Amino acid sequence: MIDWTFTPASLWTLIGVVLILSELALPGVIAVFFGIAALLVGLLLFLDVPIGPPAQILLFGVLGAALLLFARHRLKPWFRGQVETGGSGSEVLPEGTRARAQTDFVRGAGVVSLNGVRWNAESSDPIHAGDPVWLTGRRGLVLHVSAAPPRTPES
Structure with missing residues (x-):
């Protein structure tokens, strides 16, 4: 037993x-x-x-x-995991990086999830919660995102 x-x-x-x-x-x-x-x-x-x-x-x-x-x-x-940082010590987030919208964007502002972290984001595109988004830039702690994937040289 x-x-x-x-x-x-x-x-x-x-x-x-x-x-x-x-x-x-x-x-x-x-x-x-x-x-x-x-x-x-x-x-x-x-x-x-x-x-x-x-x-x-x-x-x-x-x-x-x-x-x-x-x-x-x-x-x-x-x-x-390791995080690549730029000369200013801030995290490098390459343009074209894919994220996911966590909230609907209201008046161009919302929240996205990138690498498991929630970020405030801005976009001129209509974006809804759950939509994939792509990073187009960054201003401090606010990401600029787009609803359209970046254009590659082949497209």
Whole structure:
């Protein structure tokens, strides 16, 4: 017969795995560090380090916060991918990049999703939520988009 009881070590390990996997559904590169902290607490308990429940919770919080503060900026590109930046340090978004409208454009303004990020956008074209759009330019944090794909030299 299988013993389905949880030890504190297995419970912390399960919490760690769930937190790390939750990063796939809610990317923010935060939960993964608390997941690692939970795995470390579980490992210490597995190694029979005597830690009481209040100290486990405190250690989990301190480890999670420390990992978040000191490792997030180093590990974030692994989860989000590398971003090409221009000389000003701003992200390079090539013209013709395809995005998707998240809202209907009202008086030429709306919201688009590009690489999983929501951007404010402007367009002189009529655009509805769900429509594909193409980047034609950028002004600060506002993208300029078009409902028509860019013309290629062959077309």
